[in-house]
Amino acid sequence: PPKTPASAPPPPVAKPAVFIPVNRTPEMQEERLKLPILAEEQAIMEAVAEHPIVIVCGETGSGKTTQVPQFLYEAGYSSEDSIIGVTEPRRVAAVAMSQRVAKEMNLSHRVVSYQIRYEGNVTEETRIKFMTDGVLLKEIQKDFLLLKYKVVIIDEAHERSVYTDILLGLLSRIVALRAKRHLPLKLLIMSATLRVEDFTQNQRLFTTPPPVIKVESRQFPVTVHFNKRTPLDDYSGECFRKVCKIHRMLPAGGILVFLTGQAEVHALCRRLRKAFPFRCSQPQEKEEDSAEGMRRFKKSRTRARKAQAMALPQINLDNYSVLPAGEGDEDREAEMDDEEEALGSDLDLDLGDSEANEGEQPDASLPLHVLPLYSLLAPEKQAQVFKPPPEGTRLCVVATNVAETSLTIPGIKYVVDCGKVKKRYYDRVTGVSSFRVTWVSQASADQRAGRAGRTEPGHCYRLYSSAVFGDFEQFPPPEITRRPVEDLILQMKALSIEKVINFPFPTPPSVEALVAAEELLVALGALQAPPKQERMKKLQMSQLSCPITALGRTMSTFPVAPRYAKMLALSQQHGCLPYTIAIVAAMTVRELFEELDRPAASEKELAELKGRRARVAQMKRTWAGQGPSLKLGDLMVLLGAVGACEYAGCSPQFCQANGLRYKAMLEIRRLRGQLTTAVNAVCPEAGLFLDPKMQPPTESQVTYLRQIMAAGLGDHLARRVQSEDLLDPKWKNAYKTPLLDDPVFIHPSSVLFKELPEFVVYQEIVETTKMYMKGVSTVEIQWIPSLLPSYCQFDAPLEEPAPSYCPESGQVLCHRASVFYRVGWPLPAVQVDFPxxxxxxxxxxxxxxxxxxxxxxxxxxxxxxxxxxxxxxxxxxxxxxxxxxxxxxxxxxxxxxxxxxxxxxxxxxxxxxxxxxxxxxxxxxxxxxxxxxxxxx
DNA sequence: GTTAGGGTT
Structure with a gap:
């Protein structure tokens, strides 16, 4: 470029009039113009030009995810060496959005690309990159200033995923550092709700509150109907009755029911299918004896015909304010109580919430195409909900929370919301987790309701009163406040953030959670222990600012939980790495085995389920083996399952036959690949590769593996209760752990359930009817002081055997007895470094x-x-x-x-x-x- | 002697 003469006046600082042309098809251009966000393009781009950080709020349907990256592209915010990055909390979204935007812009996926955990299509030509939030967090580890980005967009920030929260904290600092270097980075935070106070009112995060731009959404109106009364516990039954009424009384349109778990979903599906069978050419006779039955039958036939007629697209289904004449009047009056009449409540499609238990018997209404939907459902079965229902039927999807954010079902006009959600809870002190069903938040309830208004105006039936709704939390608490954070803390320490307490979290985790995380990481050797003299004073401060160790740095490069990363770090010896990688991958991927305990719908299904359950139990025993192999317990089962499945080519048939979830096994395969690469990166001499015909470990390797597992799960050690404690029957077959006063038990599904070894380590404790340890492996008592010294309190060195010199390490050694922390279990003397x-x-x-x-x-x-x-x-x-x-x-x-x-x-x-x-x-x-x-x- | 929702590196 020609040099500006020194005497010339400085060039005007006006905004660069950059405009990168995009060659969209006319159809695409027309589609885009319908999006409300296009009206805000100028406002958004001006805000971005003037502020380093901008918040864009717009509900689902505003088009912000697809359009804002295009605005930025057209305004020249990407060039050969600087790209636009967009993070999504879910892999599917990152992939789908990149494809969608590429299509809209008429550009190749070489230019508009994605990157997720295991795959991506990013090239040197990439200008817009969609990725999962975790991917960007990993990139910060390699390039703290994110120099290849000119803009970073954090999408779905309102969901408050843990990675999104950490990213926002980091980006607030990165934006400042980039400004200092005169390489400004723009940060856009996109949120579907106006819940942005955690971002705007958080002085530590953003010293000057970023401007908030609101965007209209293109949602159709959804009429919300509350129940007058809130059922005490039978919300499933209430769902059933409400769906029956909608189906009998209301015009065409899909129904989406929100329940809390797999079992509930299946139970309601069965009940609904029974009530509205698919083939009902001849009406059921026995019910039609009574006059009431006949009346109902006639009515339902009328409705069925009407519903079919109304399915014609020309008819505006919402163009009436009361129920169609001659339909349901009696029912309505019968159900209306005095209160409702007095209040003159909105009768528009309000179905009432009487306890009337009608419709348990098969009904001659339109068949109902009932489909279950939950995250662990096989993908091909999930895919059913996206297909149009068979001619002459109504779609009814019975779903868990997966339908609230992750999956959008087309054609839903009615939402039935039980108002409950199942969530995992962690005890902050003991780490024990449990699942509890609680009320959702107002924001979740509104999000669920919104699912009825995607394609046309809709209705949401809430099976609780408006008063109860008023008592809901406004928003769900951010994930980072609800779970252990040792993995996040290790990542942050690897980014040299020592004083995590000072980190600008949008919402910080509790101090207990932070302390627990650092304690665990110190015990694993990932962080340096705080100096001893500070143990008493300023304990908490020093506990919250431990620097990372070399081991911790290595561990942080393994994309698994720190306990598992420790196992990987220990496995170079004795050829254990391939086995540890397989076990760690299997422990990381949840729900390896298919749920086979559901009640069967038919004799045939019952026999099939019984057969499969027996086969799975047999395979578990086979994989666990006998003798030394069995001592590795459930982790040997995992290793056996992975080994056998891979040997069989990881075929869907093998998975089906052995009760393994195909999707889980594929994820394990990919994770093993990633872990193999990660281990090779820090330990190239290992020369690891993924062997599809991996041989089982030798007897001595199994023993090493048990030690490796114990070393990673040291804080999860449990001991069988001693005979003196057995006087109390509640301690029968029980185990004691350092942090729990109450007994814990080996889960009945464990291969060690009947073995009752003296010492075990466990993957996790889940509290259901009892506190159950899952993922159990046995430990020899003499291993404990040598493998887990940080949990042992050692006595003075013994005189006999006498201390000695170790020529290998050059250190003085001695024998010391010890006790396990907090519980004082006596441990045998072992050789350790002299204190x-x-x-x-x-x-x-x-x-x-x-x-x-x-x-x-x-x-x-x-x-x-x-x-x-x-x-x-x-x-x-x-x-x-x-x-x-x-x-x-x-x-x-x-x-x-x-x-x-x-x-x-x-x-x-x-x-x-x-x-x-x-x-x-x-x-x-x-x-x-x-x-x-x-x-x- | 079992009962687990949704995400992610």
Missing amino acids: EGIDRYKYFARFLLEGQVFRKLASFKSCLLSSPSTMLKTWARLQPRTETLLRALVAHKADSRDSLLAAWKKNPKYLLAEYCEWLPKAMHSDVEKNWPPTTDS
């Missing part, structure tokens, strides 16, 4: 004098004026040479071979005089010639 302190110097001095540390000194041993063992005698002080030598060692902290070598590096004459005191004068010159005695010759 720091004066006695270690004494023993080191003795071994040095004996010539054990440096062989050169051995030749002088016979001439020593005192026995080396004098160093340890109580009367040692009576001999000044002991005291002199000891002081010299202490002064230079020389209590091991390495520390002594370091001292000699600084001063080669170090310790010469003190050593000479132990020898007759005649030998001093000989000693001097050979000083320091570090070479063998």
